[in-house]
Amino acid sequence: MTVTNLECTTLNSLRLIRRGKVRDIYEVNKSALLLVATDRISAFDFLLNNTVEDKGNILTMLTNYWLFKVLPASFPNLKHHVIAMGPPENSIACMEEKARLANRSMVVKKYQMFPFECIVRGYITGSAWIEYQEKGTVHGMPQPAGLKHGQQFPGGPIYTPAIKAPYGERDENIHPDRAREMVGERYANRMESLSLELYKVAHKWALHRGIIIADTKFEFGHDEVTDDIIVADEILTPDCSRFWSVEDYSVGQAQKSFDKQFLCDWLTVNDLKAKTGVKVPDNVIAQTRANYREIFLRLTGQDLDQALASGQN
Numbered sequence: 001m002t003v004t005n006l007e008c009t010t011l012n013s014l015r016l017i018r019r020g021k022v023r024d025i026y027e028v029n030k031s032a033l034l035l036v037a038t039d040r041i042s043a044f045d046f047l048l049n050n051t052v053e054d055k056g057n058i059l060t061m062l063t064n065y066w067l068f069k070v071l072p073a074s075f076p077n078l079k080h081h082v083i084a085m086g087p088p089e090n091s092i093a094c095m096e097e098k099a100r101l102a103n104r105s106m107v108v109k110k111y112q113m114f115p116f117e118c119i120v121r122g123y124i125t126g127s128a129w130i131e132y133q134e135k136g137t138v139h140g141m142p143q144p145a146g147l148k149h150g151q152q153f154p155g156g157p158i159y160t161p162a163i164k165a166p167y168g169e170r171d172e173n174i175h176p177d178r179a180r181e182m183v184g185e186r187y188a189n190r191m192e193s194l195s196l197e198l199y200k201v202a203h204k205w206a207l208h209r210g211i212i213i214a215d216t217k218f219e220f221g222h223d224e225v226t227d228d229i230i231v232a233d234e235i236l237t238p239d240c241s242r243f244w245s246v247e248d249y250s251v252g253q254a255q256k257s258f259d260k261q262f263l264c265d266w267l268t269v270n271d272l273k274a275k276t277g278v279k280v281p282d283n284v285i286a287q288t289r290a291n292y293r294e295i296f297l298r299l300t301g302q303d304l305d306q307a308l309a310s311g312q313n
């Protein structure tokens with residue numbers, strides 16, 4: 001059985017370390033964490049008073065899909081943090097907790113995370129578009145003149161790191177040189193090239209399936225034993241990326257967000273953008289849920305219900 005509509009978890013078996021916007025994080029042991037993706041949803045950087053049924057499953061199963069089904073063909077030696085999908089067998093005592101965590105949790109190796117997010121942008125939009133209009137730059141890097149909103153960067157995707165801001169505040173976009181100063185060239189350059197390569201492979205994969213990954217964000221940890229950089233957190237999901245549908249794409253305008261368009265439109269029309277404690281009507285949430293499920297179907301080729309039925313993890 002898979003539990004849907006999960007707002008928040010409280011496990012008896014494991015100690016809660018923190019709640020992120022979407023994930024509840026538990027300590028499994030000294031070197032491992034359990035990341036539980038709930039169905040919480042945020043828009044314009046603020047959490048809503050709603051849940052989107054299945055969302056946590058979709059985020060976890062998509063991360064799983066990329067890491068184990070798509071990326072290994074191009075990155076056979078990719079180092080990532082996943083130890084096992086699903087709850088830790090030996091630590092979760094009761095069946096009810098196991099059921100709650102199935103398909104939406106993963107045990108990961110705990111790492112010291114690098115202090116910035118590695119964003120790759122294939123198309124100009126969002127804060128990059130605003131900066132470009134004002135200064136002709138993106139994260140301080142000069143860009144060709146005459147770019148249109150939503151256009152693909154003519155020279156290929158660009159690497160644009162950002163420092164994570166506290167909840168409710170805007171992340172700070174930084175120049176890649178600043179990232180190099182923060183952690184040293186060796187690590188910064190490795191994160192930059194790996195992020196770009198991962199994006200390129202994922203972009204191509206998604207494009208064939210009707211989804212444009214306009215931009216995405218990777219987070220890396222540092223393995224102190226091997227000195228490797230490790231892909232951590234979720235990857236290439238609609239929560240850490242901008243997904244557009246190929247059929248709606250048109251250069252020269254703001255694009256429709258594949259996952260949250262109904263939500264964003266409703267919040268904007270009702271003047272509730274970036275406010276806390278907002279509860280959105282059921283029909284808007286239902287449409288948002290349908291979009292998340294459609295993304296899962298397009299990328300994996302599998303209907304979510306079938307995927308959930310075909311194996312617990």
Ligand SMILES: Nc1ncnc2c1ncn2[C@@H]1O[C@H](COP(=O)(O)OP(=O)(O)OP(=O)(O)O)[C@@H](O)[C@H]1O
Nearest residue numbers: 020021022023081108109110111113219221232233
């Ligand atoms: N292997 C790992 N080791 C340590 N921390 C990790 C690992 N993988 C992910 N994390 C951290 O776990 C958190 C995931 O929780 P969640 O996605 O809900 O957070 P968020 O809303 O994105 O951001 P915030 O942390 O600001 O709330 C992130 O802070 C991420 O950096």
Ligand SMILES: [Mg+2]
Nearest residue numbers: 020022233234
């Ligand atoms: Mg996150």
